[in-house]
Amino acid sequence: SQTIHQWPATLVQPVGSPLSLECTVEGTSNPNLYWYRQAAGRGLQLLFYSVGIGQISSEVPQNLSASRPQDRQFILSSKKLLLSDSGFYLCAWSVLSGNNSPLHFGNGTRLTVT
Amino acid sequence: DQQVKQNSPSLSVQEGRISILNCDYTNSMFDYFLWYKKYPAEGPTFLISISSIKDKNEDGRFTVFLNKSAKHLSLHIVPSQPGDSAVYFCAASGANFGNEKLTFGTGTRLTIIP
Numbered sequence: 237s238q239t240i241h242q243w244p245a246t247l248v249q250p251v252g253s254p255l256s257l258e259c260t261v262e263g264t265s266n267p268n269l270y271w272y273r274q275a276a277g278r279g280l281q282l283l284f285y286s287v288g289i290g291q292i293s294s295e296v297p298q299n300l301s302a303s304r305p306q307d308r309q310f311i312l313s314s315k316k317l318l319l320s321d322s323g324f325y326l327c328a329w330s331v332l333s334g335n336n337s338p339l340h341f342g343n344g345t346r347l348t349v350t
Numbered sequence: 351d352q353q354v355k356q357n358s359p360s361l362s363v364q365e366g367r368i369s370i371l372n373c374d375y376t377n378s379m380f381d382y383f384l385w386y387k388k389y390p391a392e393g394p395t396f397l398i399s400i401s402s403i404k405d406k407n408e409d410g411r412f413t414v415f416l417n418k419s420a421k422h423l424s425l426h427i428v429p430s431q432p433g434d435s436a437v438y439f440c441a442a443s444g445a446n447f448g449n450e451k452l453t454f455g456t457g458t459r460l461t462i463i464p
Contacts (some may be wrong), residue, residue, distance in 0.1 A: 245391075272454075279354070280394070280439060280454035295451075326393050338384060339452060341393030 238263035241344030242327045250350055255314040257345050259327030267329040269310040273304055274324040286310060323350045352375050354442050356455035364463050369427040371458050373440030380442035385414060385425045388437045435462045
């Protein structure tokens with residue numbers, strides 16, 4: 237069965253510090269991979285998605301970036317965090333070839349920028 | 351621009367009664383709709399979906415209704431159980447947006463009162 241791992245679960249970082257959140261998927265090949273963010277009182281906002289190694293699409297211009305160095309690994313990064321980067325970050329995967337296939341989410345990372 | 355809207359941030363329902371969660375969308379190009387359930391400190395989990403060629407889809411205690419002319423969908427849970435207490439997100443996608451991308455609403459917190 238497929239599983240998705242996301243870490244760390246919680247993170248407190250000062251403004252201006254770098255960020256690296258990692259996500260890995262097991263039990264499937266060639267998944268679509270996603271990073272979403274849920275800010276306080278808001279819905280889930282798509283930040284990045286990837287349909288293959290090295291292929292990243294950005295939905296929202298900001299100081300975050302994403303990379304996919306391996307088929308089942310997706311990394312969210314920032315060189316300098318802003319206060320507005322605080323939120324709940326969720327990694328997700330879906331079947332690459334299936335139209336309208338549901339997203340499967342990890343348990344998320346609660347990021348607090350102080 | 352919030353293309354998927356859940357206008358009720360919270361809802362309380364007595365155990366055993368019907369819970370009705372509502373969702374409205376603005377973009378007529380959406381053709382696939384999903385509901386996700388989220389517990390605190392966890393990622394959302396897929397609950398049920400409906401294609402625009404249908405107006406109803408049922409799975410056990412959960413039924414989703416779609417009214418395309420009104421651009422409205424609803425999730426019915428009957429009978430409601432304490433374990434249904436969670437935040438429910440409505441989401442939409444469409445071929446014109448790339449089926450791999452979902453647009454989420456802001457969520458409705460459902461509380462089932464024992």
